[in-house]
Amino acid sequence: MKENNKLNNFEIYGIKNCDTIKKARKYLDSHDVAYRFHDYRTDGLDASLLQGFIDQLGWEALLNTRGTTWRKLNEEVRGRVNNAATAAELMLEYPAIIKRPLLCSSDGSMLAGFNESTYQSFIAEKS
Numbered sequence: 001m002k003e004n005n006k007l008n009n010f011e012i013y014g015i016k017n018c019d020t021i022k023k024a025r026k027y028l029d030s031h032d033v034a035y036r037f038h039d040y041r042t043d044g045l046d047a048s049l050l051q052g053f054i055d056q057l058g059w060e061a062l063l064n065t066r067g068t069t070w071r072k073l074n075e076e077v078r079g080r081v082n083n084a085a086t087a088a089e090l091m092l093e094y095p096a097i098i099k100r101p102l103l104c105s106s107d108g109s110m111l112a113g114f115n116e117s118t119y120q121s122f123i124a125e126k127s
Contacts, residue, residue: 009127010035013053014100016042024101024114033123035103040095050088053102056110059087062099069096 014021016039028035053062063081064070070078081087091098104110105126111118
């Protein structure tokens, strides 16, 4: 986990070796934004944290159906995902199918995915 010396106004969730996570963290670092990085693989993911993400963004926005992990899943398994409960069950089992990164501000607002201009606006509004 990387922790900057400044007050952490943001938390970023994802998987350390994900290219999009690397881009987002590079952006945050280069813009001197304080954040804490939460790696699902080393820091874990529990049902209550995931439910908070689902409540905020919706399960459809969180489910990354374009990634390798999703494509490698059996078609029958993918077909069972049709509501928040079945999506959450699968995301807990395979955190790599959660859209990355999730950037959360200290007020509970969050963004899914990475886009420089969206990050710039979000960070300016929340800082």
